[in-house]
Amino acid sequence: xxxxxxxxxxxxxxxxxxxxxxxxxxxxxxxxxxxxxxxxxxxxxxxxxxxxxxxxxxxxxxxxxxxxxxxxxxxxxxxxxxxxxxxxxxxxxxxxxxxxxxxxxxxxxxxxxxxxxxxxxxxxxxxxxxxxxxxxxxxxxxxxxxxxxxxxxxxxxxxxxxxxxxxxxxxxxxxxxxxxxxxxxxxxxxxxxxxxxxxxxxxxxxxxxxxxxxxxxxxxxxxxxxxxxxxxxxxxxxxxx
Amino acid sequence: xxxxxxxxxxxxxxxxxxxxxxxxxxxxxxxxxxxxxxxxxxxxxxxxxxxxxxxxxxxxxxxxxxxxxxxxxxxxxxxxxxxxxxxxxxxxxxxxxxxxxxxxxxxxxxxxxxxxxxxxxxxxxxxxxxxxxxxxxxxxxxxxxxxxxxxxxxxxxxxxxxxxxxxxxxxxxxxxxxxxxxxxxxxxxxxxxxxxxxxxxxxxxxxxxxxxxxxxxxxxxxxxxxxxxxxxxxxxxxxxxxxxxxxxxxxxxxxxxxxxxxxxxxxxxxxxxxxxxxxxxxxxxxxxxxxxxxxxxxxxxxxxxxxxxxxxxxxxxxxxxxxxxxxxxxxxxxxxxxxxxxxxxxxxxxxxxxxxxxxxxxxxxxxxxxxxxxxxxxxxxxxxxxxxxxxxxxxxxxxxxxxxxxxxxxxxxxxxxxxxxxxxxxxxxxxxxxxxxxxxxxxxxxxxxxxxxxxxxxxxxxxx
Numbered sequence: 001x002x003x004x005x006x007x008x009x010x011x012x013x014x015x016x017x018x019x020x021x022x023x024x025x026x027x028x029x030x031x032x033x034x035x036x037x038x039x040x041x042x043x044x045x046x047x048x049x050x051x052x053x054x055x056x057x058x059x060x061x062x063x064x065x066x067x068x069x070x071x072x073x074x075x076x077x078x079x080x081x082x083x084x085x086x087x088x089x090x091x092x093x094x095x096x097x098x099x100x101x102x103x104x105x106x107x108x109x110x111x112x113x114x115x116x117x118x119x120x121x122x123x124x125x126x127x128x129x130x131x132x133x134x135x136x137x138x139x140x141x142x143x144x145x146x147x148x149x150x151x152x153x154x155x156x157x158x159x160x161x162x163x164x165x166x167x168x169x170x171x172x173x174x175x176x177x178x179x180x181x182x183x184x185x186x187x188x189x190x191x192x193x194x195x196x197x198x199x200x201x202x203x204x205x206x207x208x209x210x211x212x213x214x215x216x217x218x219x220x221x222x223x224x225x226x227x228x229x230x231x232x233x234x235x236x237x238x239x240x241x
Numbered sequence: 242x243x244x245x246x247x248x249x250x251x252x253x254x255x256x257x258x259x260x261x262x263x264x265x266x267x268x269x270x271x272x273x274x275x276x277x278x279x280x281x282x283x284x285x286x287x288x289x290x291x292x293x294x295x296x297x298x299x300x301x302x303x304x305x306x307x308x309x310x311x312x313x314x315x316x317x318x319x320x321x322x323x324x325x326x327x328x329x330x331x332x333x334x335x336x337x338x339x340x341x342x343x344x345x346x347x348x349x350x351x352x353x354x355x356x357x358x359x360x361x362x363x364x365x366x367x368x369x370x371x372x373x374x375x376x377x378x379x380x381x382x383x384x385x386x387x388x389x390x391x392x393x394x395x396x397x398x399x400x401x402x403x404x405x406x407x408x409x410x411x412x413x414x415x416x417x418x419x420x421x422x423x424x425x426x427x428x429x430x431x432x433x434x435x436x437x438x439x440x441x442x443x444x445x446x447x448x449x450x451x452x453x454x455x456x457x458x459x460x461x462x463x464x465x466x467x468x469x470x471x472x473x474x475x476x477x478x479x480x481x482x483x484x485x486x487x488x489x490x491x492x493x494x495x496x497x498x499x500x501x502x503x504x505x506x507x508x509x510x511x512x513x514x515x516x517x518x519x520x521x522x523x524x525x526x527x528x529x530x531x532x533x534x535x536x537x538x539x540x541x542x543x544x545x546x547x548x549x550x551x552x553x554x555x556x557x558x559x560x561x562x563x564x565x566x567x568x569x570x571x572x573x574x575x576x577x578x579x580x581x582x583x584x585x586x587x588x589x590x591x592x593x594x595x596x597x598x599x600x601x602x603x604x605x606x607x608x609x610x611x612x613x614x615x616x617x618x619x620x621x622x623x624x625x626x627x628x629x630x631x632x633x634x635x636x637x638x639x640x641x642x643x644x645x646x647x648x649x650x651x652x653x654x655x656x657x658x659x660x661x662x663x664x665x666x667x668x669x670x671x672x673x674x675x676x677x678x679x680x681x682x683x684x685x686x687x688x689x690x691x692x693x694x695x696x697x698x699x700x701x702x703x704x705x
Contacts (some may be wrong), residue, residue: 053639053661
């Protein structure tokens with residue numbers, strides 16, 4: 001934060017640290033801004049690179065709230081069982097789809113979450129999974145809010161893929177100006193607006209966006225090595241592909 | 242057995258005796274007049290050209306006429322919103338919104354497409370006329386545009402099939418299409434690929450992915466037996482392609498393993514005389530495509546073109562002489578090993594293409610002001626997402642299907658950059674020679690996703 005010269009500047013700069021101001025910000029200021037400047041939720045999922053060779057090891061972060069009747073220890077246990085009972089099928093599916101590095105299932109606060117790392121196009125990945133182990137998706141999604149509308153997934157392929165896409169978290173770009181670009185692309189704006197865009201100052205646009213997208217992925221995942229496909233790794237390690 | 246009279250004829254037929262093709266790109270002017278035009282087109286009433294169905298009966302038509310509607314076109318006709326909602330996302334969004342999946346980026350981006358493709362929302366209907374000569378094309382076009390209240394002509398695109406089915410890069414094309422279950426096999430070529438389920442090309446039928454059905458827009462009369470088409474205007478840089486073959490031939494000429502690719506003394510087998518340079522050019526051309534320019538598949542004849550080799554009866558199972566990254570193998574890996582094991586044979590497409598622009602004259606090579614030439618391509622399948630887009634984004638570009646090509650793009654039609662492009666030429670010993678530095682030979686100059694409605698659906702839309 002820049003150093004203020006006058007006592008007033010210093011006072012204003014200190015405001016975000018004051019408890020009364022934090023409360024006023026959360027309960028009055030942000031809702032007022034949001035009312036004045038409606039912000040649409042940004043769509044989720046990996047951002048395909050225009051350099052096709054870079055579309056390897058993309059991240060999917062699904063957060064699926066359990067149905068009301070499943071928001072309980074019993075509901076959470078049902079979700080845990082749905083995964084455990086299908087473990088063999090999940091391994092078989094990973095093997096046959098061939099483009100998924102990792103798939104993790106996590107329960108957080110009555111949400112069942114599926115995090116995965118996959119190669120190539122998102123729709124192809126989900127469609128191939130439906131074709132291979134659609135029943136596993138059905139067993140999980142039937143426990144989730146809104147899931148009944150899209151199962152059995154084998155008979156609702158297009159709607160199911162769209163539903164999954166809508167539950168995939170928005171991935172906040174590492175470069176914050178790219179986030180503004182996403183916001184403006186969604187609104188159909190062509191020029192990047194110069195207002196309130198000082199990204200060192202907790203800009204209003206980002207606050208409002210994180211109000212619209214309460215859960216987000218920060219960045220698109222960080223790797224210790226360049227992206228390789230599942231098959232490239234398997235081939236290199238002599239595991240067959 | 243499918244009722245062919247309910248299908249538009251261009252889905253299962255190539256109209257090979259009608260070499261002249263013209264596309265009329267149309268915008269609805271008045272909804273009621275456009276609907277009347279559609280109703281008339283089913284039977285050819287009031288002078289409107291009659292839609293050619295898949296069943297010609299006893300009389301072969303002199304000209305053929307078929308239509309495709311964009312999502313904006315369906316909206317302009319007043320299709321009920323409950324029906325519109327049932328169309329798949331990729332069709333609703335349209336081709337321009339899917340640019341990154343299709344490699345339409347940089348100079349190929351839709352923002353750079355010429356008229357009329359620079360205003361995709363105005364493109365409502367694409368009508369195609371197939372005829373034996375230009376006079377017939379003009380006559381049918383005149384009849385199609387008689388009622389100015391129905392459609393406004395935004396622009397046309399026109400192509401002509403060269404003799405011998407050769408296309409601009411000098412390869413023989415139109416060799417084979419998928420054969421379908423329940424449809425008489427008009428090609429009667431031996432083909433090692435299994436027959437494709439009808440749901441590969443028509444909505445409302447079982448697909449290649451067991452248990453999976455694509456959503457059929459309701460009412461059934463609208464969706465059943467319809468299909469989708471990716472119409473593409475693909476400019477081909479023939480001079481650039483030929484120039485690259487020269488460059489690659491020089492590279493191989495001095496390459497230490499070049500002798501393994503073409504043993505000294507074997508030059509004449511390639512069919513281009515005794516010149517080693519000319520023979521190496523053809524070897525590169527054959528490997529990039531997966532076929533020699535006369536259509537011989539490398540999978541059956543890796544050393545030289547063979548007029549006696551089957552053009553269709555081959556596969557990539559086990560060791561094959563066809564490079565993993567060759568164009569025809571990338572687009573259709575047949576039964577060969579691929580990463581996505583369930584995807585063998587599930588992304589197949591019916592392809593209907595016609596060259597546009599004058600043939601390239603090799604006697605006047607590398608002239609600066611070459612006229613635009615290329616291919617007017619139609620890629621037809623029941624799911625644009627599961628077939629055309631899946632093939633384009635994971636296979637054609639990226640090369641996800643085989644770790645040996647992952648990270649490279651299709652050498653002929655991929656979004657290539659000379660700084661990063663590469664292609665591995667296989668050697669009999671098991672090694673490879675890597676060809677670098679090729680530019681983009683094919684660029685996108687327009688296109689649209691269209692729905693090819695059944696005859697019943699056209700009747701339905703006409704009666705709205």
